[in-house]
Amino acid sequence: MRKFSSYGPVSKSLHYYVPREELIQRGCSQLLGESPEEEGGHYITVWAPRQCGKTWIMNETLHRLGKDERFHVLKLELEDLKTTEDTDEIVSYIAEDIIRYLNLKNVRVSTLKEFTRLFGNGVLDKPLILILDEFDALTEEAISGLAGVFRNIHNMRQKDPNPSAKKEYLLHSVALIGVRSVLGIENVKGSPFNVQRSLHIPNLTDEEVRSMFEWYERESGQKVEQAVPERLFYETRGQPGLVSWFGELLTEGYEDYRPDHSRSLTAKDFEEVFTDAVDVLPNNTVLNIISKAKQAPHREVVLELFKTREVMRFRFDAPRMNFLYMNGVIDRKRIPGSGSIIRFSCPFIQKRLFNYFSGEIFDYMGQIFEPFEDTSDTITEEGLNIRNLIRRYEKHLRKNRDWMLEDAPRRKDLSVFEAVFHFNLYEYLNRFLANTDAKVWPEFPTGNGVIDLIIRYAGETYGLELKSFTHERDYRKALRQAADYAYSLKLEVIHLVVFVEQIGDEHRRQYETDYIDEETGVRVVPVFVGTGK
Structure with missing residues (x-):
């Protein structure tokens, strides 16, 4: 029987999940481009706070695009480079992976200046769709340097009149997965990474949260009171990692709570689990959010948000708001005719921060x-x-x-x-x-x-x-x-x-x-x- 899973990308054969077909299709469409044979695809960022499903969605995108024989499709994980400070060392590591996975011959890259040659026609035998996960784990210097290389290649491909597979450079499209504000490349003059081509991974809807528990009901035979997914959606606002975490707690239990599968899963069960989740249970997503919220100078914004005198206007260009927004501490709520205001990302996170x-x-x-x-x-x-x-x-x-x-x-x-x-x-x-x-x-x-x-x-x-x-x-x-x-x-x-x-x-x-x-x-x-x- 499947399980709920809140750590790492979910397995479609082992875990309860939401298909999120529209997002996967949008990712495929942007990377392929409107005219794949002629112009090529887009250079995009894929962004959301931690544990929102970025990696899983792009893995699904990778699997679909990988069936297209016209392209090489490669996804690299960069989290291991988060402690590496030298930009050339980072570039060399990425280049070695590309060379190894694509079995490229007679090419060696050890510096940022040499990185461009990796994507030349003749080195690559067909266009490459490149996905870089945890791109925001890199240093700012490496992020800026690599973005500059991709920008130059994009500009040269735009000027090249040949079809995509005949252009001088065969980097068909790029997806950089991470926290957008840390990427810091969408506002660079002439950057191909623009907000219109960004793929934002939103939270789950109330229907999607409910569908996961209906799936659990069918497989387990245990009834779930409607109040359970309703309250779960209210408290988490559909944050995927938190939804699955509560699913784990409710159906598998933990030291202080042993679920009784012989009866329905009730609102009372949820209340017991939720109380422990607020007060005593560790969770990596929550701990990461608290670590961001307590940092100066961002802490001052969080403390102001608890005030009852007035609401705070959301401004994406305000660095502290941007940091908290991109790290899942706060969210924005649109007020028709009045712009957007700040609110906490969800009631559960607000309670954990209050505590x-x-x-x-x-x-x-x-x-x-x-x-x-x-x-x-x-x-x-x-x-x-x-x-x-x-x-x-x-x-x-x-x-x-x-x-x-x-x-x-x-x-x-x-x-x-x-x-x-x-x-x-x-x-x-x-x-x-x-x-x-x-x-x-x-x-x-x-x-x-x-x-x-x-x-x-x-x-x-x-x-x-x-x-x-x-x-x-x-x-x-x-x-x-x-x-x-x-x-x-x-x-x-x-x-x-x-x-x-x-x-x-x-x-x-x-x-x-x-x-x-x-x-x-x-x-x-x-x-x-x-x-x-």
């Missing part, structure tokens, strides 16, 4: 309780008083603010990032409720601009929507927004936790008035937290 930064910044929170402190006004066996819980947090923050925020990340104006207080509250709640059966977790309904903390305790679910105060109009909007979110969770009450640097008693009385939403009937309870000294 990472919360724990990294606030690994120690100080003393949560005084000895013999009476907490019965806040927590009993029957439930929680959220307003009093937030009051306790505010008191803790004011008392310990100086040392807790001493090393907290700050903006250029030395103000603390808005998200820092959200991380701080999250860690406080986890510690306050540590010795109970409570569970606290973040939710991000929109992917940006809205942060909610959900607490489940004593059979009750409590919603806390976090917001920073800017002005009256935004505050009123936040009340309605909180009501809508509570309604979607089937909650009758939700607390709106509003962070503000300073707030006096008069403004507390004015703004901490319960709001009843006319449309939903939800009661929103505002609680302000003063963050200043």
